[in-house]
Amino acid sequence: MPRLTAENVARCEALMARYPQPRSALIPMLHVLQEQDGHLSNDGMRHLAELLDVTPAEVLGTASFYEMFKRDETGRYLIGVCAGISCMILGAHQLIEHAEETLGIRAGATTADGMFTLERMECLAACGGAPCFQANYRYFENVTHEDFDRTIADLRAGVLDDIVPPHGTLSRVVLPKAQTDPQRVTPEEVRQTS
Amino acid sequence: MTFPASVPSIVHNRIRRFDDSHTIERYVAEGGYEALRKALTSMTPEQVHEEVKTSNLTGRGGAGFPAGNKWGLLPPDVFPRYVVVNGDESEPGTFKDRELMERDPHQLVEGALICAYAVRATRVFLYVRGEMALAQERVGQALVDAYARNFVGNDIMGTGWSMDVVLHWGAGAYIVGEETALIESLEGKRAFPRIKPPFFPAAKGLYYKPTIVNNVETLSNLPWIVTNGGAAFAAMGGGRSTGTRIESLSGHVKRPGNYEIEQHNTTFRDLIFDPALGAGMRSDVPLKMFIPGGASAPWLFPEHLDTKIDGDEAAKLGTMLGSGAVVVMDESTCSVRAAWNIVHFFAHESCGQCTPCREGTTWLERILWRIETGSGREEDLDLLLDVSDNISVGLGWPPKQTTICPLGPSAASPILSSVPHFRDEYLVHVKEGGCPHGR
Ligand SMILES: Cc1cc2nc3c(=O)[nH]c(=O)nc-3n(C[C@H](O)[C@H](O)[C@H](O)COP(=O)(O)O)c2cc1C
Ligand code: SF4
Ligand code: FES
Numbered sequence: 001m002p003r004l005t006a007e008n009v010a011r012c013e014a015l016m017a018r019y020p021q022p023r024s025a026l027i028p029m030l031h032v033l034q035e036q037d038g039h040l041s042n043d044g045m046r047h048l049a050e051l052l053d054v055t056p057a058e059v060l061g062t063a064s065f066y067e068m069f070k071r072d073e074t075g076r077y078l079i080g081v082c083a084g085i086s087c088m089i090l091g092a093h094q095l096i097e098h099a100e101e102t103l104g105i106r107a108g109a110t111t112a113d114g115m116f117t118l119e120r121m122e123c124l125a126a127c128g129g130a131p132c133f134q135a136n137y138r139y140f141e142n143v144t145h146e147d148f149d150r151t152i153a154d155l156r157a158g159v160l161d162d163i164v165p166p167h168g169t170l171s172r173v174v175l176p177k178a179q180t181d182p183q184r185v186t187p188e189e190v191r192q193t194s
Numbered sequence: 195m196t197f198p199a200s201v202p203s204i205v206h207n208r209i210r211r212f213d214d215s216h217t218i219e220r221y222v223a224e225g226g227y228e229a230l231r232k233a234l235t236s237m238t239p240e241q242v243h244e245e246v247k248t249s250n251l252t253g254r255g256g257a258g259f260p261a262g263n264k265w266g267l268l269p270p271d272v273f274p275r276y277v278v279v280n281g282d283e284s285e286p287g288t289f290k291d292r293e294l295m296e297r298d299p300h301q302l303v304e305g306a307l308i309c310a311y312a313v314r315a316t317r318v319f320l321y322v323r324g325e326m327a328l329a330q331e332r333v334g335q336a337l338v339d340a341y342a343r344n345f346v347g348n349d350i351m352g353t354g355w356s357m358d359v360v361l362h363w364g365a366g367a368y369i370v371g372e373e374t375a376l377i378e379s380l381e382g383k384r385a386f387p388r389i390k391p392p393f394f395p396a397a398k399g400l401y402y403k404p405t406i407v408n409n410v411e412t413l414s415n416l417p418w419i420v421t422n423g424g425a426a427f428a429a430m431g432g433g434r435s436t437g438t439r440i441e442s443l444s445g446h447v448k449r450p451g452n453y454e455i456e457q458h459n460t461t462f463r464d465l466i467f468d469p470a471l472g473a474g475m476r477s478d479v480p481l482k483m484f485i486p487g488g489a490s491a492p493w494l495f496p497e498h499l500d501t502k503i504d505g506d507e508a509a510k511l512g513t514m515l516g517s518g519a520v521v522v523m524d525e526s527t528c529s530v531r532a533a534w535n536i537v538h539f540f541a542h543e544s545c546g547q548c549t550p551c552r553e554g555t556t557w558l559e560r561i562l563w564r565i566e567t568g569s570g571r572e573e574d575l576d577l578l579l580d581v582s583d584n585i586s587v588g589l590g591w592p593p594k595q596t597t598i599c600p601l602g603p604s605a606a607s608p609i610l611s612s613v614p615h616f617r618d619e620y621l622v623h624v625k626e627g628g629c630p631h632g633r
Pocket of ligand 1: 256
């Protein structure tokens with residue numbers, strides 16, 4: 001399993017430089033790793049631990065807490081259908097059943113061709129567009145069953161590539177460098193004030 | 195969408211009028227960053243703070259604490275100190291912060307900078323929920339452009355004042371929205387809420403340094419307040435609910451969406467039925483209940499429609515305006531299933547540190563599910579209330595806390611709303627072996 005590429009190591013170092021404590025960059029760094037491989041490999045997480053000078057267990061401890069981080073191979077497109085309250089009363093459960101039928105898998109599973117992973121999500125903050133789903137965290141709102149099928153076909157055909165990059169890519173914007181002194185706060189100092 | 199001119203507009207001012215409200219060109223053309231310039235060149239930090247106190251702007255993240263008072267809790271002369279923007283919006287029913295980040299990110303950046311100036315912060319961290327890819331990209335691009343034009347960074351606009359704004363990517367966990375959990379998460383850890391006291395962020399926040407955590411909408415109001423003065427803001431609304439706020443309206447209404455309304459002078463009936471707002475019930479099925487302030491809030495019923503959208507009025511009814519999310523449910527909605535959905539959410543999102551929350555929410559969910567699916571017993575109704583009482587002693591609102599954070603007690607809200615109010619409906623589930631609404 002791969003470690004981070006040199007380019008991604010540089011991205012991680014740029015992230016670490018933005019915080020008074022480098023460890024604060026861990027979650028963004030996990031996103032970089034997930035962008036590289038589509039999920040989080042053990043070797044990759046070990047590499048992050050080395051960069052941050054923490055134990056691999058600490059990296060895993062953080063990674064495992066957050067739902068967006070996937071330790072298993074995940075489809076090119078993660079389809080997350082909202083099952084929150086506003087969506088539920090406007091047909092979310094039926095939409096999830098329909099999605100299971102269209103994709104031929106149960107929620108939580110990945111299609112055999114590795115294209116789609118289906119998930120049932122909590123409120124996606126798009127309740128005004130209920131029912132809704134996301135493909136790799138990009139929104140599709142007010143969806144009918146036909147809309148869902150069309151989007152899946154479009155994703156498969158690659159016509160939505162501009163809007164929906166592969167799973168793991170959260171943001172395509174290169175963030176600016178901080179210009180002021182981060183005023184490092186050492187862990188020792190934190191321990192003293194606690 | 196067309197909006198009547200009579201409805202005031204502060205944070206939605208550009209979003210309403212322009213499709214490109216997220217760009218720096220539009221923002222600057224509409225007077226953007228002029229409030230920051232005004233603050234930096236003609237006001238002291240104390241004067242900015244004073245205007246915010248005068249405005250009586252209250253937190254829009256859920257707790258409704260006055261922003262000016264919160265800033266006043268910072269210990270004097272302790273540095274470094276931080277501003278953390280809470281963009282983790284994930285309270286079910288709420289979708290206003292996402293729109294503000296996607297459609298007017300510069301307003302937020304300017305607001306955060308004004309806050310940083312007023313409280314003499316060392317750095318700003320902008321924590322954006324991970325599942326919001328477009329918001330991540332829009333806020334990220336806004337920062338790129340704002341740095342390029344020297345609205346952020348070193349020696350901002352030649353004033354000698356410098357400030358960095360660091361965008362932070364979240365990764366999916368509702369509990370991150372709780373401010374001390376947000377801070378833990380920003381330190382690269384699991385989002386376990388910290389116990390208060392001693393960990394009030396203003397005293398011991400990020401890296402145990404003084405920290406101000408404010409919500410996206412709260413901070414988005416600051417450019418307007420600096421430009422127009424705190425008194426102009428306070429002149430809108432009434433009582434302790436001044437200015438406007440965004441209500442995220444969803445569910446069985448004809449026109450769901452985010453609506454900026456004047457607090458105190460608008461009622462829930464206006465919000466749900468006014469043709470320029472919710473425009474009434476979808477399919478014209480009568481209203482059964484509505485959640486007035488996000489999934490954590492106890493529910494209200496048709497007899498409460500004429501209640502003002504005002505924090506104190508909501509408190510009188512034993513509920514809250516919370517995150518400003520109004521979920522409207524018509525007669526076709528099963529109250530047991532609605533309660534189950536919300537309790538299921540809290541059970542799923544409990545961080546697991548406190549036994550009443552971790553165990554209690556799971557029990558509540560199981561009991562509700564067995565009632566909904568036909569294996570319930572009549573005693574289950576009292577059991578639900580009894581378990582709830584163990585998480586939220588006395589079943590009042592705001593709840594007495596048995597836990598580190600308010601998530602656990604919030605899970606009792608749908609139970610204390612629905613079991614007494616819809617007792618007959620629960621009993622039908624028990625007697626007829628399941629949900630009479632079908633699905
Ligand atoms: C379980 C829980 C979840 C919360 N989620 C959010 C959230 O998503 N966004 C938010 O701004 N505040 C949230 N809050 C409230 C924050 O703890 C905090 O009060 C708020 O960010 C302060 O900003 P304000 O004073 O500007 O509202 C949550 C609180 C709790 C207890
Ligand atoms: S109340 Fe629940 S979510 Fe809050 S700290 Fe305790 S276990 Fe975690
Ligand atoms: S309930 Fe589905 S987006 Fe909020």
